[in-house]
Amino acid sequence: MRGSVPTTSTLPLPRRPLGPDAPAAACRAAGPEDRARLWYENVLGWPTVPGRPLRLRAGVLFDVLDVPAEAGAGGLRHLAPGSPVALSGDRMRLLVAAGSAEELPGLLDWLEWGAVTLDLRILGAGATLEAPPPPAGAAGEPVQGAAVWLRPPGPGCVADAALPAMPAVGREGSAPDLVRLVDTVAALCHRARLRRACAGPAAGRRDQPLAFS
Incomplete structure (x- = not known):
């Protein structure tokens, strides 16, 4: 005999098919x-890092441009309407195309910001990247955390055509x-730095006590 005939107790049980609401149901149960x-x-299909606190992997589906919130706000007009943007304290995180980190040093030099x-x-x-809590209603009650989604992500939001990337053949205008x-954002960062530098000595003079003879 080639082997014993499998019985119903040894046969693998068929997997229950997952319906369209399965991810949402799983989210509610955890x-x-x-x-x-x-x-x-x-x-979303985004890779995360095992362990706590919850963190997202950069460099797989997207890179993250981390800038002061004031500078980031000025750059929002260059993003697609559905491009995700996170806010953490006074920092704004703009999602850009994966591989942008490798392009940034050369790009800053070309734009004459390198020095x-x-x-x-x-x-x-x-x-x-610290994972902001999902938007309300996406996965139950949001978890507590310092970062929040200013522009929440949705399925397909990090597609190649949606995130800022270097100009290339095949990309639409x-x-x-x-x-x-x-x-x-570089110009706004530089402007803010100059403003602080100019305000520093004046602020120091205002803080000095008045001298009377």
């Missing part, structure tokens, strides 16, 4: 942070342009 992880992984100290950085491959975005 705890707050587990619901958030399920929402990011199952609904200027700028308060901006970019998170690319190997970096992680209306596609978000990383060059314009970086030039705008």
